[in-house]
Amino acid sequence: MAKKPDLDAFGLLKAQRRWAIRFGPVDVSAAFTDGQVNAAINTGNDARVKLDLEHSAATPDYFAGLGVAVEQEGTVIPRFTGTVAAAEPNADGVSVKALGMLSLSETVLNTFTYRGFNGPELIYTLARSGGMREDQLRIEGLDALPRETFEVIVPVSGIIAEKPTGFAGVHFIPPGTASRILAGLDTSDRKYDGFDAQAYALALVTTTLALTAEERGIATIDFALAWLTTFLRYGHATLPSGETLHFSRKDSLARLTRQDWVAIRGLRTGRFWLRRPGLLPQPHSVPLTPDGRRFHADVPRLTLQERLAFLALARAANESDLLARVLALFEAIEFYASGTAVERVFAQVELDAIKASIPTTLKPEQKDRFNDFVANLNSPPLRRQLMKALDVDGVTYTPDEIKMLWQLRKLRNDVVHGKSKEMPKAEDVEYATSIVARMLVYRAARRRREES
16 A cells, blocks of 8 residues: 655644734734735735634724734744724624725825936835835835935915025025926926915935935924024013014014925935925715714713813824824823822821921921922822723723833923934824723713713
8 A cells, every 4th residue: 555645744734823913012813713914016915804802811902003923833924014994893703904005095195296206216205205114114226316415495474585595594585596496397287386485495405315305304494483483472672682672563473384385406416396295184074873882972971171181182183293192192191180089108197207307407498399399299190190090990901002102202202302303103193092082982981871
């Protein structure tokens, strides 16, 4: 009798293979029942997974993003990273659909005219403008681009420039001078009328990528406008030099703004574009179906602070600036946690004992500072107060989610205080917004239960 061939001569059939499914920090691999990952050059990657969340130790958040990997013999092979587009509950659990480049499909391209750019740099510009991070891109050919000085020109309002004028590191120029950058561009169809202005701001930036030049140039121009606005809003009758202020209320209240157009020109290669930076959100309307599950038509009795928390969350959701979004999120957190009673760390007798231990040699102002410090020893820090509020409301969360919120707060504070230039990541801010919205929805649910 012939010997049967060994179908597993290389051990492939015996190898243990496990799908690892994560939503941000939450591992839901135990809940995975079925799924597939598709890759297509023309449409991008997508993934579909089916989950039975009853078998998951933690509840995922769809704004955390989906990561799919295969674990085999101690090796982790990433298969998909993307954004959740939809999740539909069914009798067997929930079906989740995610897309690899959803941030681009959620937006539409603004006016964009260019010349002299190669394919890799254009792809890079569109991908980064659509929200993709630097570490998500692998585009060959960018390293070969030359380093050169770029002119970055934007129209501004509230300023009249009769001749080129240097101010705060920027040159403000009249329309006649600015129009030279549009030489050779057909403007007969008037689609570039938004670039028209009384004055323009010109910044010179030396770098390799035009997008980098645009970002740095706009930042320089924004600061110059902020610098000028600050001095215009100065109303003290005497200047720091001791001179008397020449004041015009009309001039001081002028609104200096940068319009949302930018022209770039490389002085060496002639690379040029005229565009409105970024991508516009794809318009979408939500069907209003207050069925008591996702949406509730009735608003329970809320405190003033709770209403302010909802309003701050809305600002965080609709604001475009990432730092402003983080600030609004923590306004919402502070309003949400305010009024939550936290157990005192020090008893009154202990506080009295601390006060009695003040050295008699301290100066009066030092004693006042010491007493103020002691008086605030029982004032709970925001994080401790938040954790108590979450427990009272029964909010489900993971320690990693709270850690991420405070990392975003630190990022913002470090930028504000000049310690760092690192900006929050857009996907992290979206996730954080969902976490804070979760707090408020749970708070509303508790208020609703209290009324019933």
